[in-house]
Amino acid sequence: MNPPSAAAILLAVAAAIAALVIPFLGMPLLTDIDFRICALAMIAISWNMMAGAGLVSLGHSAFWGLGSYAAILSANDLGAPFVVSLVPAVVAGGLLGAGLARMTGRLRGIYFAISTLATSEGLRVLATMLPDLTGGGNGLYLDSTLFPGNAAISLAIPCGAIVAALIAWAISRSRYAFALRAMRNNEAASQMLGVAPIRFRVGIMAVAGAIASLAGAINAWHGGYLDPGVAFDLKTTIDAQIAPILGGVYTLPGPIIGAIATIAFEEFTRALFGGMVGISLLVFGLVLVAVVLVLPQGLVGLLRKTRRR
Amino acid sequence: MNILEVEAVTKSFGGLRAIDDLSLTVRSGQCFGIIGANGAGKTTLLNLITGYASPNTGSIRFDGHVVTGLPPYELCRRGMGRSFQIVQPFAEMTVIDNVMTGALYSRNGRGRSLAQARTVCEQALELVGLTEQANDLAGSLTIGRQKKLELARVLATEPKLMLLDEVMGGLTRGEIEDCIATLERIKDTGATIVMIEHHVHVITRLCDHVFVLDFGRALFEGTPADVIAHPEVIQAYLGKPQETQS
Structure with a gap:
């Protein structure tokens, strides 16, 4: 992999500063967009990390939802303040990732994807069946006396996204990147070069799970309400892969550019067709299909192509 | 010293015995050729040695240790290297x-x-x-x-031992010459090589020991010169001469 250009580093730093500064500008709409971009970027980076090792996830809402519940329950039941409540969320997400890697063993491709989908559905059903803990279908409100204020939450999400991006960057520059990419290309052959797939599967899924859980946890504080359907929403799973596919899978900036493009486009279509229910979603869907057909490498692929010309 | 010892290994796929009570020994520094007709079990044998499949019975020793059933990545870390036919x-x-x-x-x-x-x-x-x-x-x-x-x-x-599965398959004549030269250079570094090969001239140029596999069993083994002169080997590859067939 080539070292990043000075322009790319500058752009990344500028984006990070912008994400951190926007919550303090006193513009609620912009702050909200910033929050959504950063939350989406986190799960997109997490999804892309696993995809980069050949592990296509259809169950990112499992990490997201588990993180949400871990944070809210540790706040409500144990009185944990905001930042402290994020710790059990990260740990739970990491453990779920590692455990799922162990359980799925050598499953690949669609079989692996289905098992992640089943995990997230299973957790949703479990949350519904444990009303004493989760409030069941009635849901659960965050203890409002613990609310740290909007500023803390709005600042936490860009911090989380920056940490996630830095972890992804560090992995891509390390020796592990060679094993992960080899596994994605040909897991059987990679073993003859000394790569033990299960070790890397456990490692990358623990990290990816922790990141997605952290995003879910911060979002749960942002929303203040949880029920199994909200926590383990299939839309989270879909968003987590749409952003990297739009931006460029297996690339570092892909999930981030994809997250910005996705939210920007959502806002744009809502402003344009907001009056007509469903139209904005339809247009978004059509554009997504067009992008996948025309730009299989995503927006990052498009940028690279134009630069080469 | 023996780097690889395959002892009485059998591997069945359903009713088919792909490898049938097979034993072979590779010494350090040897260039060990394995030949045999299509379907003789050459690649299956390599899969058993490198951990991509486990034998039903028998044992495999590598570098002095029993390695039967170990996964490929463990064998790689112990010094086995393998190229794939495909x-x-x-x-x-x-x-x-x-x-x-x-x-x-x-x-x-x-x-x-x-x-x-x-x-x-x-x-x-x-x-x-x-x-x-x-x-x-x-x-x-x-x-x-x-x-x-x-x-x-x-x-x-x-690797301490290289297992090469038809590295010359699908190459042009010129590329084969290049590849032979490369393998000769590798041999000169003292490497131990086990190679599956279809091209007889490659075997005769590079190998000092040849093992002939036929329907999962050892048909014959010896020096390249012995092997190409051996009537059963010729028969396994080319069939019987016509006058003796009746």
Whole structure:
């Protein structure tokens, strides 16, 4: 992999500063967009990390939802303040990732994807069946006396996204990147070069799970309400892969550019067709299909192509 | 010293005995050729040795230890290297990055920095003649070069024993000559090689011991000259001469 250009580093730093500064500008709409971009970027980076090792996830809402519940329950039941409540969320997400890697063993491709989908559905059903803990279908409100204020939450999400991006960057520059990419290309052959797939599967899924859980946890504080359907929403799973596919899978900036493009486009279509229910979603869907057909490498692929010309 | 001992190994797929009570011994420093008709069980034998399949009965010893049933990555770390008959490049990675994976995770790879690994890889690519293609995507190489890449990946793991599954298959005449020259250079470094090969002239040039496999059993073994003169080997490959067939 080539070292990043000075322009790319500058752009990344500028984006990070912008994400951190926007919550303090006193513009609620912009702050909200910033929050959504950063939350989406986190799960997109997490999804892309696993995809980069050949592990296509259809169950990112499992990490997201588990993180949400871990944070809210540790706040409500144990009185944990905001930042402290994020710790059990990260740990739970990491453990779920590692455990799922162990359980799925050598499953690949669609079989692996289905098992992640089943995990997230299973957790949703479990949350519904444990009303004493989760409030069941009635849901659960965050203890409002613990609310740290909007500023803390709005600042936490860009911090989380920056940490996630830095972890992804560090992995891509390390020796592990060679094993992960080899596994994605040909897991059987990679073993003859000394790569033990299960070790890397456990490692990358623990990290990816922790990141997605952290995003879910911060979002749960942002929303203040949880029920199994909200926590383990299939839309989270879909968003987590749409952003990297739009931006460029297996690339570092892909999930981030994809997250910005996705939210920007959502806002744009809502402003344009907001009056007509469903139209904005339809247009978004059509554009997504067009992008996948025309730009299989995503927006990052498009940028690279134009630069080469 | 014996680097590899296969003892009374059997592998069945349903009712078919692909490998049938087979034993063989490879000594350190040997270039050991395995020949046999299509379907004789050559690749299955390699899969058993390298851990891609487990034998039903029998044992395999490598470098003095029983390794039966160990996974391929463990065998790689103990010093086994293998190329695949059907090339298995990491198509979306560059040539050098393909080889890097081997240099980083094989037996000497752990303590190695990325820069040190790169040096090992550059030597491996130099040896097989892929230096100029180092930064090309592996998937874009010609089949001949992908075969060379297979070989370079094996070399980068610095194996005590190299198992090569038809590295010359599908190559042009000129490429075969190149490949023989490369393997001769590798042999000169004192490597132990087990090679499956269809081209008889390759076997006679490179190997000092040849093992003939027929329907999962040992048909004959000896020097290349003995083997090509042996009537049963000729028969297994070409069939009986017509006058004796009736």
